[in-house]
Amino acid sequence: ETGVTQTPRHLVMGMTNKKSLKCEQHLGHNAMYWYKQSAKKPLELMFVYSLEERVENNSVPSRFSPECPNSSHLFLHLHTLQPEDSALYLCASSEETSIYNEQFFGPGTRLTVL
Amino acid sequence: ELKVEQNPLFLSMQEGKNYTIYCNYSTTSDRLYWYRQDPGKSLESLFVLLSNGAVKQEGRLMASLDTKARLSTLHITAAVHDLSATYFCAVKTMDSNYQLIWGAGTKLIIKP
Numbered sequence: 001e002t003g004v005t006q007t008p009r010h011l012v013m014g015m016t017n018k019k020s021l022k023c024e025q026h027l028g029h030n031a032m033y034w035y036k037q038s039a040k041k042p043l044e045l046m047f048v049y050s051l052e053e054r055v056e057n058n059s060v061p062s063r064f065s066p067e068c069p070n071s072s073h074l075f076l077h078l079h080t081l082q083p084e085d086s087a088l089y090l091c092a093s094s095e096e097t098s099i100y101n102e103q104f105f106g107p108g109t110r111l112t113v114l
Numbered sequence: 115e116l117k118v119e120q121n122p123l124f125l126s127m128q129e130g131k132n133y134t135i136y137c138n139y140s141t142t143s144d145r146l147y148w149y150r151q152d153p154g155k156s157l158e159s160l161f162v163l164l165s166n167g168a169v170k171q172e173g174r175l176m177a178s179l180d181t182k183a184r185l186s187t188l189h190i191t192a193a194v195h196d197l198s199a200t201y202f203c204a205v206k207t208m209d210s211n212y213q214l215i216w217g218a219g220t221k222l223i224i225k226p
Contacts, residue, residue, distance in 0.1 A: 031212065042118075043202070043216040056212055090156060096211060100162040102147065103214070107156045 002026055004106035006091050012112045013081065021076040021109045023091030031055075032074040033092040033103060034066060043090075049074060050096060081113045116141045118205050120217035128225055130192050135220045137186040137203035145206035146186050147214065148177050150199045157202065160188075193224045 004025045013019050025032060034046040048056035049068040063085075065077040074091055088110050092103040117140040127133055137146070148160040161170045163179035163186060170177050174197065176189045186203055200221045204214040 033212070040218075042218050043204075043214075045213060048212040050212070056210065058213075092157075094212075099164065101145070101206075101211065102159050102162050104159065105149075105157040 004091055004093055004104055006089075006106035006109050008109060009107060010110045010112075012114065013078070014114050015081060015083075017081075018077070018079040020078065021089055021091075021111075023074040023076075023106055025072055025074075025091075025093035025104070025106075027093055027095070027104060029093040029095045029104070030071055031094045031096050031101075032068060032071070033094070034074065034076050035090040035092065035105075037088040037090055037108070046076075078111075081111075083113050086111055086113045116143065116205060116207050116215045118203060118215045118217040120201075120203055120220050122220060123218060124221045124223075126223045126225065127193055129194055132192065133190050135188040135190075135201055135203075135222075137188070137205075137217055139184045139186075139205045139215070141184075142181075142208055143184075143205045144208065146179055147204040147206075148186070148188055149202045149204065151202065151219070152199050160201075190222075195224050195226055198222055198224045 007022045031050045036044045046060045047066040052068045067075040088108045090108045091106040094101050094103045119138045146163045149157040151157045161177040166181040168179045174191045179186045200219045202219045203217045207213045
């Protein structure tokens with residue numbers, strides 16, 4: 001595997017379900033990100049982890065719970081979601097020590113909440 | 115509060131033509147990114163611009179940055195169908211090493 005991978009690629013869940021999204025980066029980066037991309041809205045940063053510590057949490061509802069067990073893996077735990085949470089969830093990673101701190105994105109998980 | 119505006123939001127053009135996408139931002143920043151997204155796909159990094167007057171080119175795409183005007187441009191030369199995609203600019207906020215404010219995206223359709 002190369003780059004940033006995400007599983008599953010598609011997920012349909014009911015409002016009472018609990019599910020998790022997984023992200024893995026194979027780039028040796030030290031920061032990982034969760035973004036939400038909804039139709040007709042700019043990309044929204046949800047969470048950032050740097051060296052496995054959460055450094056940004058942009059007023060995201062508690063029904064989204066991130067977890068970063070190590071610098072290569074990032075999870076987003078989902079529970080009691082709402083239909084308006086349906087979106088493309090993108091994971092990204094970057095190397096903070098780089099002058100560019102360029103974010104590399106995974107393919108995304110297309111989430112549908114019924 | 116940093117705001118990022120892209121224009122146009124939609125652009126349909128013929129192959130072989132030149133065009134420019136504009137990205138304006140409202141407050142000081144020290145880093146600007148351009149990304150490309152194909153339908154149903156993820157975002158691909160195109161350029162990172164750091165300093166005033168920076169210009170980067172890759173194939174038919176050229177990006178420039180004017181920090182005084184708070185403006186970046188993405189110029190497409192002699193467009194080809196393969197460049198059809200949505201292009202986003204993103205600007206780093208000064209108070210965070212991670213937070214990017216994203217433009218709404220420019221959907222570019224290039225007709226043969």
